[in-house]
Amino acid sequence: MLTIEGLKKGYEGNEILKGISIDVNKGDVISIIGPSGSGKTTLLRTITTLEAADGGHITFAGVDKDFEKLNGKDINTIRRNVGFVFQNYNLFNNKTALQNITEGLIVARKVKKSEAEKIALDALERVGLSDRKNHYPSQLSGGQQQRVGIARAIALNPEVIFFDEPTSALDPELVGEVLKVMQDLANSGTTMVVVTHQMSFARDVSNRVIFMADGHIVEQGDPKKIFENPSEERTKKFLTDILANV
Amino acid sequence: MSLNTDFMVKVAQTAIQGVPVTLQIVLVALLISLPIGVLFALIRIYRIKGLELIVKFYVSLVRGTPIIAQILIVYSAFPSLLNMMIGKAAFSINPIYYAYIVFTLNSIATLTEVFRSALQTVDKGQMEAGLMVGMQPRQAFWRIILPQALISALPNIANATLYLIKNSSLAFIMSVKDITAIAKTEAAFNYNFLEAYLVVWVYYLIICYGAEIIFNLLERYFSKYRRSAKRTTGFNWNPFSIKQPKLVVKTDLAESERTNNAHN
Numbered sequence: 342m343l344t345i346e347g348l349k350k351g352y353e354g355n356e357i358l359k360g361i362s363i364d365v366n367k368g369d370v371i372s373i374i375g376p377s378g379s380g381k382t383t384l385l386r387t388i389t390t391l392e393a394a395d396g397g398h399i400t401f402a403g404v405d406k407d408f409e410k411l412n413g414k415d416i417n418t419i420r421r422n423v424g425f426v427f428q429n430y431n432l433f434n435n436k437t438a439l440q441n442i443t444e445g446l447i448v449a450r451k452v453k454k455s456e457a458e459k460i461a462l463d464a465l466e467r468v469g470l471s472d473r474k475n476h477y478p479s480q481l482s483g484g485q486q487q488r489v490g491i492a493r494a495i496a497l498n499p500e501v502i503f504f505d506e507p508t509s510a511l512d513p514e515l516v517g518e519v520l521k522v523m524q525d526l527a528n529s530g531t532t533m534v535v536v537t538h539q540m541s542f543a544r545d546v547s548n549r550v551i552f553m554a555d556g557h558i559v560e561q562g563d564p565k566k567i568f569e570n571p572s573e574e575r576t577k578k579f580l581t582d583i584l585a586n587v
Numbered sequence: 588m589s590l591n592t593d594f595m596v597k598v599a600q601t602a603i604q605g606v607p608v609t610l611q612i613v614l615v616a617l618l619i620s621l622p623i624g625v626l627f628a629l630i631r632i633y634r635i636k637g638l639e640l641i642v643k644f645y646v647s648l649v650r651g652t653p654i655i656a657q658i659l660i661v662y663s664a665f666p667s668l669l670n671m672m673i674g675k676a677a678f679s680i681n682p683i684y685y686a687y688i689v690f691t692l693n694s695i696a697t698l699t700e701v702f703r704s705a706l707q708t709v710d711k712g713q714m715e716a717g718l719m720v721g722m723q724p725r726q727a728f729w730r731i732i733l734p735q736a737l738i739s740a741l742p743n744i745a746n747a748t749l750y751l752i753k754n755s756s757l758a759f760i761m762s763v764k765d766i767t768a769i770a771k772t773e774a775a776f777n778y779n780f781l782e783a784y785l786v787v788w789v790y791y792l793i794i795c796y797g798a799e800i801i802f803n804l805l806e807r808y809f810s811k812y813r814r815s816a817k818r819t820t821g822f823n824w825n826p827f828s829i830k831q832p833k834l835v836v837k838t839d840l841a842e843s844e845r846t847n848n849a850h851n
Contacts, residue, residue: 391715417721425719431712435734435812445720448730477812497720 342367342532343388343501348397348408350380350387357383359556360397365501365534370527372543372564373536375553376579381536382428384553385503389423390416402500421449424494424502429510430486432478438465438489439474442496450497464492468522484515488522495526502526504535540583544568552576595782598773602786605766608683609794612755612765616690617748624698625733631703642699649696654689654754661689662761686758686765690751697747705740706732738809745802749795756791766790 343365350358357380365371373381387394387408394408402422404415411419432441442461446452452460465471468488478486487507494502507523508516520542527533527546537543543550544564551561552573560573571577627642649657662685669677709732717727759768767787774783 389719391718417723420718421721423719425716427712427716429712431710431716433713433716433731435731435738437812444717444730445722448726449721449723479813493716493720 342401344398344400345388346398348384348387348399349395350383350392351395357556358387358394361553361556361558363551363558363561365532367500367532368530369549370531370533370547371535371549371551372547373534373551373553374538374540374543374579375559379553380556381553382505385425385505385534385536389425389503390419391425421497422500424497424499426487426490426494426502426504426507428506430478430483430490432486432489432493434478437475437477438470438481438492441478441489442493445493445497460496461492464496465489467495467525468492469518482515483511484518487511487519491519491522491526495531501532501534504533504537506536506538508537508539538583540568540580552579554579590785591779591782594777594779595786598770598779598783598786599790601773602766602769602783602790605764605769606790606794608763608765609752609755609758612683612686612690612758612763613748613751615687616694616751616755619687619691620694620698621744623695624702627695627699628702628706631699632706646696646699649693650700654693655757655760657693658689658757658760661685661692682761682763683758685761686755686763689761690755690758693754694747694751697750698744701740701743701747702736705736705743708739709735734809738806738813741802741806741809745799745806748798748802752795752798753791756787 344363346362348358348361349356361380361384363371373384375381383392386392388399390411397408399406399408399411399419402418404411404418406415432438433444436444439458439461442464443454443457446457446460447454462471462474465474468491470485470488470492473481473485473489476485478489481489491502491507504523508519511519516539520539523533523535523542524546533547535542535547547564549561550564550567552559552567552571552575554575560567560571560576567576568580571580627646630638630642662682665685665688666677666680669680713731713735714724714727717731718724722730755765756767758765759771762768770783770787774780
């Protein structure tokens, strides 16, 4: 459904992504793990065209092109078919929880207001926040904000939702509620690509784990295999380091 | 020395005709310079080639010269320029138009800087979130970025407006019949300068106070989405209560209390 080949991206001569290829199938829940600075976030941002890539090919939602050749129309198509959940939520501060969700539907998808509100309420219901629909982001806790962020992404019914470290900015005791929502989503068949430091999520919820380091995909495969029997030395070291802290 | 109160009442009655003139100058200057200020701020933020340099130069030019010099230049340059173009009719133009020009040009420079800083306070994640729900950059700007920037700009716009109100008193130099000009004329007739100026003083005070109230209401209305100021501790903005809230730190919390409190 989504295929990326040889994706490259650098900043000022500093190469962050050195040719990444991934394949996302419908219903996949893919966790991307790896040390900080390995390019995980940049990968999501380039796939979703938030950042321009320097090279590579994308096949997604009818677009089949090299990244450099994407025109405005292609970029619109890609953006309309992805959802994005940000590390720091990025809810629209001047909109209520409900408006945060209806905004994209009404403005970008031209859905009627009444219908958009119905969709938004459903989405809020799914993340367990229908009673907070008229709250502004500043009146919500971090966990609640992130759940609204997730609701905003699912309301658009995208082909795939990207999560950029969705729990990294949260207080430890709020991580659980967000992971729970993500698990429910995964179980309902939503296609998800998740950059995460939550090893439990990667291990228990995803059906594929990608380990990235220094702009390369070092290893990918079944979570069980990656966590219990990684074939690369680099993966083994990362997992030992990170699991020692859990 | 005693104040001639009868004269003050008389000046107050005549000078009140200048109030609409003053307000007119302020409103025209504000209404024109607000959108242009946003535009110029955007030119600076997005570093649009060529234009950026012009805006920068313009802002320095206006901010680096006293308003009285700007008034004198516009008031001597424009009539003779117009005279060349449309002939004698140039001299019968109501001088208030020159006031509009000076104060608009002046406010544009101030507001450009106000909006530049306000737009930069809006996190760039807001734009990205807009793009990721499928909005065009233009849509995200109008619906998400600008409303937030306007609110953080409000206190500074209020500030600029107050300066504008007070600066407009210099319009008398261009023989505009505003509050100051009328009071000065009255005073010159009767040699009661102090009385006349006290009246002027009170009028500006009232107008500025009114503007302050309006801006306060606007701020309160539009920042409903922000965390209310009451919840903050530390700096107490209310000038009348000098007492600072006392901060108490409980160090002997039980584990359960600790987790309960952590949710807030």
